[in-house]
Amino acid sequence: MIDIQGRTAFITGGANGIGLGIARRLAHAGAKLALVDIDEVALAKAKVELQDITQVETFILDVRDRDAFLSTADAVECTLGPVTLLFNNAGVAGGDSVMKINYELWDWYLGINLYGVINGLQTFLPRMVKNGEGGHIVNTSSGAGLVATGAGVLYTTSKFAVVGLSEELRLSSELKAAGIGVSVLCPARVATDIINRSLEATPKSGVKLPDEVEKKIAENVALAGQMLHQYGVSIDVVGDMVLNAIQENALYIITDCEAEELIKTRSKALLDALPN
Ligand SMILES: NC(=O)c1ccc[n+]([C@@H]2O[C@H](COP(=O)([O-])OP(=O)(O)OC[C@H]3O[C@@H](n4cnc5c(N)ncnc54)[C@H](O)[C@@H]3O)[C@@H](O)[C@H]2O)c1
Numbered sequence: 610m611i612d613i614q615g616r617t618a619f620i621t622g623g624a625n626g627i628g629l630g631i632a633r634r635l636a637h638a639g640a641k642l643a644l645v646d647i648d649e650v651a652l653a654k655a656k657v658e659l660q661d662i663t664q665v666e667t668f669i670l671d672v673r674d675r676d677a678f679l680s681t682a683d684a685v686e687c688t689l690g691p692v693t694l695l696f697n698n699a700g701v702a703g704g705d706s707v708m709k710i711n712y713e714l715w716d717w718y719l720g721i722n723l724y725g726v727i728n729g730l731q732t733f734l735p736r737m738v739k740n741g742e743g744g745h746i747v748n749t750s751s752g753a754g755l756v757a758t759g760a761g762v763l764y765t766t767s768k769f770a771v772v773g774l775s776e777e778l779r780l781s782s783e784l785k786a787a788g789i790g791v792s793v794l795c796p797a798r799v800a801t802d803i804i805n806r807s808l809e810a811t812p813k814s815g816v817k818l819p820d821e822v823e824k825k826i827a828e829n830v831a832l833a834g835q836m837l838h839q840y841g842v843s844i845d846v847v848g849d850m851v852l853n854a855i856q857e858n859a860l861y862i863i864t865d866c867e868a869e870e871l872i873k874t875r876s877k878a879l880l881d882a883l884p885n
Contacts, residue, residue, distance in 0.1 A: 610856045611745060614639035617689040621672050622699030624651035626801030630844025631696055634852045636662040643685040645670040672699045672725030678732045693744030697729040700749060701807040705761055706826060709815035714763060717812050722767030743788030745855045748775045752797035752868040756875045779860055790858040797867030800841035804834030
């Protein structure tokens with residue numbers, strides 16, 4: 610079992626929500642923290658909350674920016690030592706109608722939700738293998754990365770890719786030899802403000818639909834945000850699950866049973882489609 614004490618964890622989207630829940634849990638387990646995010650105010654708040662428990666450094670980083678990723682990685686390792694726990698977690702949600710989607714929206718969603726993960730891996734994986742201290746990588750996907758749930762084409766595309774990437778990464782003999790485990794976090798509903806935060810940040814260039822349709826979309830989005838707080842598990846429960854999964858080197862971290870029936874239906878359809 611991997612010993613968390615004294616290791617350095619790099620958490621993208623670490624200022625709010627699930628990233629903060631993971632940070633809290635790791636802090637109590639004795640890890641040093643590098644929290645990175647684009648939300649400067651929330652980063653400062655997280656630092657104040659956690660700095661009495663462990664050493665915490667915060668960095669403003671847009672996960673789409675590869676050069677900044679590299680310089681942030683250097684700064685983190687200079688201050689906190691080699692990163693051996695990597696959390697590619699930053700992400701945005703949203704279920705835009707297929708009729709609204711344009712290239713800017715594809716680039717924005719995939720840039721954060723998929724390339725953010727890829728950029729984290731490209732930056733840290735070679736360092737983690739080289740420094741020989743083992744470690745663990747957790748990529749945040751979603752229940753929508755396991756089965757189509759109606760979460761939107763952009764979101765679902767990005768999250769399926771993160772599951773595939775993580776499953777393949779875990780097969781890597783180089784990672785196994787280096788003692789680096791891989792998990793993929795697939796929550797359905799966690800009580801965070803991701804819907805509002807994403808809505809505010811989403812490029813507004815999407816195709817304008819008739820007013821009635823736009824109104825319906827806005828109502829659905831508001832409802833989705835409310836449902837996260839009404840039915841979602843807490844970020845601290847997710848933090849506990851993530852820590853356990855790291856210690857057990859579990860591949861999937863599924864935080865609730867929301868997608869159970871859809872997963873069963875999909876799995877059956879796949880099996881039924883196999884030639885006899
Ligand atoms: N909350 C849920 O129900 C839920 C369900 C499934 C998957 N997820 C996934 O969990 C991850 C975390 O989501 P959350 O619910 O904690 O959301 P959140 O909005 O509470 O936290 C996400 C954090 O990522 C940051 N962020 C956004 N864009 C960024 C960028 N370009 N660069 C750096 N940081 C950026 C935000 O500022 C925020 O602090 C996401 O990948 C999300 O898709 C969440």
